[in-house]
Amino acid sequence: xxxxxxxxxxIEKLYVKDLSVEVPNAPQIYLERESPSVxxxxxxxxxxxxxxxxxxxxxxxxxxxxxxxxxFLVEVGQGGIFRIQNVPDENIEPLLSIAxxxxxxxxxxxxxxxxVTRAGFAPVVxxxxxxxxxxxxxxxxxxxxxxxxxxxxxxx
Numbered sequence: 001x002x003x004x005x006x007x008x009x010x011i012e013k014l015y016v017k018d019l020s021v022e023v024p025n026a027p028q029i030y031l032e033r034e035s036p037s038v039x040x041x042x043x044x045x046x047x048x049x050x051x052x053x054x055x056x057x058x059x060x061x062x063x064x065x066x067x068x069x070x071x072f073l074v075e076v077g078q079g080g081i082f083r084i085q086n087v088p089d090e091n092i093e094p095l096l097s098i099a100x101x102x103x104x105x106x107x108x109x110x111x112x113x114x115x116v117t118r119a120g121f122a123p124v125v126x127x128x129x130x131x132x133x134x135x136x137x138x139x140x141x142x143x144x145x146x147x148x149x150x151x152x153x154x155x156x
Contacts, residue, residue, distance in 0.1 A: 059076070062075075
């Protein structure tokens with residue numbers, strides 16, 4: 001009689017791992033009346049900590065500029081420690097790349113909005129992100145790179 005082992009996916013801890021706010025052109029930049037253009041970049045990283053624990057960090061970088069001047073730069077690394085056990089190996093990467101960032105995103109969005117506001121600017125509210133689509137796009141890009149990689153042909 002074999003014992004059925006239940007899969008485990010749980011949150012151990014959520015935290016701000018890194019927070020950086022820069023306003024390099026202060027105080028003059030506060031006199032600008034033009035609205036800045038805002039660029040948002042996101043990336044996700046994961047590492048095993050042993051015993052089924054994984055650290056996942058969702059890094060959000062917001063750069064606001066007016067022409068060639070930086071208005072502000074905010075970077076938030078929203079971290080989490082997740083426990084994943086009794087899950088098939090092929091399901092771990094999607095959990096780390098889709099489920100964990102989905103959990104971290106609302107916290108990162110709040111930290112970004114708060115940091116931008118505290119820097120003296122109108123809050124930046126991040127729109128929802130489809131982490132599954134990002135994961136699939138990254139997989140397709142990796143497969144295309146592997147397929148397009150030059151193959152060594154022996155010279156005779």
